[in-house]
Amino acid sequence: MPRYEYRCRSCDDTFELSRPMAESGDPAVCPDGHGDTVKLLSAVAVGGSSAAAPAASSGGGRGGGCCGGGCCG
Template identity: 60%
Template sequence: MAVYEFRCRECGSTFEVNRPMQQADDPADCPGGHTDTVKLLSTVALGGKATTAQPSARPAMAPSGGGGCCGGGCCGG
């Protein structure tokens, strides 16, 4: 099951619907009884513990050979 967020165009309320992913694009009625709704684009939040790397634990950057592109053109000759 997935959670999809909808907004009612008639009353402006936002509501969630739990349904299988196969029904993601099916219309959803507003809890107020309205049928003019639109599915909103939702973001995904993942849980976990954030960590900060110690400066000494970061790998050193490899030296660049140059010749990269800048502004859409090659400038390294």
């Protein structure tokens, strides 16, 4: 379940909540009970490896580019 970060306008506390994406925009109450909160934008880092690794250039130095070297020449 995604975690969302919120900030309380009353006490300036920043806190996180785990909730479904469909509820991400719903009102959130801070841990101190204040209801005047705002959802913060979070930077998301996605890691891992790609199943399609870049292929080595072959075919007389042609490769890469916008179409993989097949039609740009």
